[in-house]
Amino acid sequence: MSAHDHAEGHLPHEPEKATLDARNKILGFWLFLGAEVVLFGTLFAAFLALRHSVGDGPTAGELFQLPMVFGATMILLTSSLTSVFAVQAMHHHNKKSMVTWLIVTILLGLAFLGLEIYEFVEYVHEGHKFTTSAFSSSFYTLVGFHGAHVAFGVVWIALVIGQVFKKGLTVVTAPKVYISAMYWHFIDVVWVFIFTVVYLMGKVAG
Amino acid sequence: MAAAHAHGHKVKRYSGLMDWLTTVDHKKIGILYFIAGFFFFLIGGLEAIIIRIQLLKPMNDVVAGDTFNELITMHGTTMIFLAAMPLLFALMNAVIPLQIGARDVAFPFLNSLGFWTFFFGGVLLNLSWFAGAVPDAGWTSYVPLAGSIYSSGHGVDYYVLGLQIAGIGTLLGGINFMATIINMRAPGLTFMRLPMFTWAIFITSALIVFAFPALTVGLVALMFDRLFNANFFDVANGGNGVLWEHIFWVFGHPEVYILILPAFGIISEVVSTFSRKRLFGYSSMVFATVLIAFLGFMVWAHHMFTTGLGPVANGLFSIATMLIAVPTGVKIFNWLFTLWGGSIRFTTANLFAIGFIPTFVMGGVTGVMLASAPADYQYHDTYFVVAHFHYVIVGGLILGIFAGLHYWWPKMFGRILNETLGKITFWTFFIGFHLTFFVQHFLGLLGMPRRVYTYLGGQGYDDMNFISTIGAILMGIGTIVFLINIFVTWAKPRNASNDPWEDGRSLEWTIPSPPPEYNFKQTPLVRGYDAWWKEKMEGKTAMTPAEPVGSIHMPSPSILPFIMSVGLFIAGFGFMYDQLIVAGVGLAITLGCMVVRSLVDDHGFHIEPEEQDKGVQA
Ligand code: HEM
Numbered sequence: 021m022s023a024h025d026h027a028e029g030h031l032p033h034e035p036e037k038a039t040l041d042a043r044n045k046i047l048g049f050w051l052f053l054g055a056e057v058v059l060f061g062t063l064f065a066a067f068l069a070l071r072h073s074v075g076d077g078p079t080a081g082e083l084f085q086l087p088m089v090f091g092a093t094m095i096l097l098t099s100s101l102t103s104v105f106a107v108q109a110m111h112h113h114n115k116k117s118m119v120t121w122l123i124v125t126i127l128l129g130l131a132f133l134g135l136e137i138y139e140f141v142e143y144v145h146e147g148h149k150f151t152t153s154a155f156s157s158s159f160y161t162l163v164g165f166h167g168a169h170v171a172f173g174v175v176w177i178a179l180v181i182g183q184v185f186k187k188g189l190t191v192v193t194a195p196k197v198y199i200s201a202m203y204w205h206f207i208d209v210v211w212v213f214i215f216t217v218v219y220l221m222g223k224v225a226g
Numbered sequence: 227m228a229a230a231h232a233h234g235h236k237v238k239r240y241s242g243l244m245d246w247l248t249t250v251d252h253k254k255i256g257i258l259y260f261i262a263g264f265f266f267f268l269i270g271g272l273e274a275i276i277i278r279i280q281l282l283k284p285m286n287d288v289v290a291g292d293t294f295n296e297l298i299t300m301h302g303t304t305m306i307f308l309a310a311m312p313l314l315f316a317l318m319n320a321v322i323p324l325q326i327g328a329r330d331v332a333f334p335f336l337n338s339l340g341f342w343t344f345f346f347g348g349v350l351l352n353l354s355w356f357a358g359a360v361p362d363a364g365w366t367s368y369v370p371l372a373g374s375i376y377s378s379g380h381g382v383d384y385y386v387l388g389l390q391i392a393g394i395g396t397l398l399g400g401i402n403f404m405a406t407i408i409n410m411r412a413p414g415l416t417f418m419r420l421p422m423f424t425w426a427i428f429i430t431s432a433l434i435v436f437a438f439p440a441l442t443v444g445l446v447a448l449m450f451d452r453l454f455n456a457n458f459f460d461v462a463n464g465g466n467g468v469l470w471e472h473i474f475w476v477f478g479h480p481e482v483y484i485l486i487l488p489a490f491g492i493i494s495e496v497v498s499t500f501s502r503k504r505l506f507g508y509s510s511m512v513f514a515t516v517l518i519a520f521l522g523f524m525v526w527a528h529h530m531f532t533t534g535l536g537p538v539a540n541g542l543f544s545i546a547t548m549l550i551a552v553p554t555g556v557k558i559f560n561w562l563f564t565l566w567g568g569s570i571r572f573t574t575a576n577l578f579a580i581g582f583i584p585t586f587v588m589g590g591v592t593g594v595m596l597a598s599a600p601a602d603y604q605y606h607d608t609y610f611v612v613a614h615f616h617y618v619i620v621g622g623l624i625l626g627i628f629a630g631l632h633y634w635w636p637k638m639f640g641r642i643l644n645e646t647l648g649k650i651t652f653w654t655f656f657i658g659f660h661l662t663f664f665v666q667h668f669l670g671l672l673g674m675p676r677r678v679y680t681y682l683g684g685q686g687y688d689d690m691n692f693i694s695t696i697g698a699i700l701m702g703i704g705t706i707v708f709l710i711n712i713f714v715t716w717a718k719p720r721n722a723s724n725d726p727w728e729d730g731r732s733l734e735w736t737i738p739s740p741p742p743e744y745n746f747k748q749t750p751l752v753r754g755y756d757a758w759w760k761e762k763m764e765g766k767t768a769m770t771p772a773e774p775v776g777s778i779h780m781p782s783p784s785i786l787p788f789i790m791s792v793g794l795f796i797a798g799f800g801f802m803y804d805q806l807i808v809a810g811v812g813l814a815i816t817l818g819c820m821v822v823r824s825l826v827d828d829h830g831f832h833i834e835p836e837e838q839d840k841g842v843q844a
C-alpha cells in the first residue's frame with residue numbers, strides 16, 4: 021500500500037492509479053472540477069446578464085479583436101495537446117519526453133498569459149476599465165478568473181516538473197502529473213466557452 | 227503491506243494543544259468541529275435571546291434599531307454557517323468513516339484544512355463585534371442594501387470575507403466526504419447496503435459541491451463591488467440587483483437541504499435502532515433523498531415570488547416547490563412505519579427523533595403553503611416565514627443534531643450522556659421551541675413584518691410576542707442543561723462498551739468507544755444491510771475480518787492547515803482595510819504552505835500489531 025512498494029523501474033502501465041491514495045486524489049479532483057464547473061457557470065451567468073450594460077464605455081463589438089483572441093485560443097488548445105503527449109509519455113515511462121512536453125505546455129501557457137495581459141492593457145487604454153460598466157466588471161472577473169487559473173496552472177506544473185527531477189517518475193509523482201493535466205484540460209475547455217460566449221457572441225451577436 | 231513497514235518512518239507525535247492543532251484524525255477533527263460549532267451555537271443563541279427580549283413588549287428599547295439589525299444578521303449567519311453546518315460536520319467526521327469500515331477519510335490533510343478555514347472564517351466574522359462594524363444587511367445580504375452606498379462601513383465586508391473563508395472549508399469537506407464514501411467502503415459494503423446516515427451525507431456532500439461555488443462567486447462579486455468599485459449590483463452603472471437574489475438563492479435553497487438531509491439520516495438511524503427494527507422502506511428512503519436533492523436545485527425562485535419574475539416563472543417554481551413535498555412525505559411515512567410495532571425505547575436520542583417527526587411535518591406544511599405564489603404575496607417577509615424556517619431548521623435540523631449527539635456521544639467520547647439531564651434538555655427545549663415559534667405563524671398572518679426592531683401596541687401582537695420570548699428563554703435553559711450534562715458526563719469514568727445501546731446496527735458499534743486511532747484493527751467484511759445487526763442475529767459477537775492483522779499505515783499530523791488558514795485570515799483583514807500588502811502577505815503564507823505540502827511527501831507512519839494490542843486511543 022505504501023508509496024514506495026514500487027521503486028522506479030518497474031512501474032505499472034498507469035502509474036497514476038497505482039495506489040489507493042492516488043485513486044482518491046484523482047476522484048477528488050474530478051469532484052473539484054465539478055465544483056469549478058458551477059463556479060464558472062455562475063460567472064458566465066453573471067456575464068450574460070450584464071454584457072449589454074456598457075454605460076458610457078465601449079461595447080464588446082468595438083473592443084474585441086478576433087484575430088488576436090483566436091491566436092490565444094489556438095495557443096491554449098495546442099497546450100492541451102502537448103499535455104496529452106506528456107501523459108502518454110508518462111504511460112510509456114519515458115521521463116525525459118514527459119518533462120519536455122510539460123515544459124512546452126508551460127511555455128504555451130505563458131504565451132497565452134502574455135497575450136491576455138497585453139489585451140487587458142490595450143482595453144484599459146481604450147477606456148474599458150474594471151469600474152467602467154457592469155459589462156466591464158463582469159468581463160474582467162470572468163476572463164480574469166480564467167487567467168488566474170492559467171497562472172496557477174503554470175506554477176503548479178513547474179513545481180511538478182521540479183519534483184519529477186528530484187524524485188523521478190514514481191507512483192507518488194505520476195498522479196501529480198496526471199492531475200495537473202486534468203486541470204489544464206479543464207482550463208482549456210473553459211476557455212473554449214469564453215471564446216464562444218464572450219468574444220464570438222460579443223462580436224457577432226453583440 | 228507487511229513488506230512496506232520495513233521502511234518504518236518515525237513520525238513526531240504531538241501531545242496537548244499541538245496535538246489538536248496538527249491532528250488529521252477524523253475523530254479528533256469531529257470533536258473540534260463540535261466544540262467550535264457548539265461555541266458559535268451559544269453565541270447565536272445569545273443573540274437570539276437579545277432579539278426576543280427586545281420584542282418582548284411593544285415599543286421596547288433594550289437595543290436600538292441598528293443594533294437589532296446587526297443582531298438578526300449575525301444570528302442568522304452564525305446559526306446557519308457557523309453552528310448548524312459545523313455541528314453536522316462534527317457528526318459526519320465522527321461517524322462516516324466508522325460506518326463504512328474505513329480507517330480515515332480520503333483526504334485527512336484537507337479535512338483538517340477544512341476545519342481550520344471554517345474556524346478562522348467564523349472568528350473573522352465575529353471579530354466584527356469588536357471592530358464596531360457589524361454586518362447588518364440580513365443573512366441574505368440583499369443589494370442595494372448591502373452595497374457600498376447603503377452599507378458604507380466595514381460591516382458587510384466582514385460578512386463577505388468571513389463567509390468566503392468559511393465556505394472554502396465547507397467545499398473541501400464536501401469533496402472529501404464524497405470521495406471517502408465512493409472509494410473507502412469496506413469490502414461487501416455496496417451502495418445499497420450503506421447506512422441511511424451515510425447515504426444522507428453522500429447526497430449532502432454532492433449538494434455542497436454543486437451549490438457552494440455559486441455562493442463563492444456571489445461573495446466575490448459583492449466584494450468586488452464593495453472594495454474595488456465594480457458594478458455587478460450597482461444599478462446606476464448598469465448592474466443588476468436581482469442578479470444577487472438569483473445567485474444567493476441558487477446557492478441558498480440547496481443549502482437548506484444541505485442542512486436537513488443529514489438530519490433525515492440521523493433520524494433514520496436513531497428511529498431504527500430504538501425501535502429494534504430494520505428501517506422501513508430503505509430503498510424508497512434512498513430514492514427520496516436523491517430526488518429531494520435533485521429537485522432542490524430547481525426551486526430557488528420560490529424565495530423571489532414577490533420580486534416580479536412574472537406569472538410563468540412563479541407558476542413553474544411554485545409547482546416544482548410543491549413537488550418536493552412528495553419525497554419528503556415518503557420519508558415521514560417510512561419513519562412512522564419503522565416505529566409501528568417496534569419495541570420502542572424512549573432514550574433521549576429517540577425522544578428527540580420522535581419529537582422531530584411532527585415538528586418537521588408542520589414546517590413542511592407551511593412550506594407548501596408558502597410555495598403557492600399568490601398566497602406568498604401575503605406571507606412574504608412576515609413572521610409566517612420566520613415560523614416556517616425555524617420549524618424546519620430548529621424543529622428539524624437542531625432536534626436532529628441533538629438526537630445524533632446523544633446517540634453517538636458514547637462513540638465519540640466513551641461515555642453515555644446522563645439520561646435524566648438529557649430528558650430535561652429535551653422537554654425544555656421542545657416545549658420552549660413550540661412556544662417560541664408556533665405563535666409566530668399567527669403573528670405573520672396578522673401582518674407583523676419580519677426584521678422590525680419594534681412594533682406598536684394594540685395590534686394584537688402583544689401577547690403572542692410575550693409568549694414567544696418566554697419560549698426562547700426556555701430553549702436557552704434547555705441548552706444550558708445540555709451544557710451541564712456535558713460537564714457532568716465528562717467527570718464520569720470512560721466506560722461505554724462497543725455497542726452501548728446494545729441495539730446498534732451498523733459498523734461503528736463493532737469497535738471500541740472511542741475507537742483506536744486506526745478505527746478497525748482489521749477491515750470488516752460486510753454481508754448485508756445493517757451489517758452488525760445481521761451478524762448479531764446469527765449469534766456472532768464480532769464482524770468477520772476481511773484481512774489478516776497487520777501493520778497499519780497512518781497519515782502524519784501537520785501544522786500546515788492551521789497556518790494556511792491563518793494566512794487566509796490575515797489576507798481577509800488586508801482586503802477589508804485596503805492594505806493590499808497585508809492581503810498579499812496573507813495569501814503568500816497560504817500559497818507557500820501549499821507549495822511546501824506539494825514538495826514534501828507525506829510518508830505517514832505505521833502502527834504495528836504489537837502497538838495495536840496496547841490500544842492506541844484516539
Ligand atoms: C416541503 C418543503 C419546503 C417547502 C415547500 C419550502 C418552501 C419555502 C418557501 C416558498 C419559502 C419562501 C417564503 C418567503 O420568503 O416568502 C421558504 C423560505 C425558507 N425556507 Fe423553506 N421550504 C421547505 C423546506 C425547508 C427546509 C427543509 C428548510 C431548511 C432546513 C427550509 C428553510 C427555509 C428558509 C431558511 C427560508 C427563509 C429564507 C429567508 O428568506 O431568510 N425550508 N421555504
Ligand SMILES: [Cu+2]
Binds near residue numbers: 478479525526528529
Ligand atoms: Cu427554498
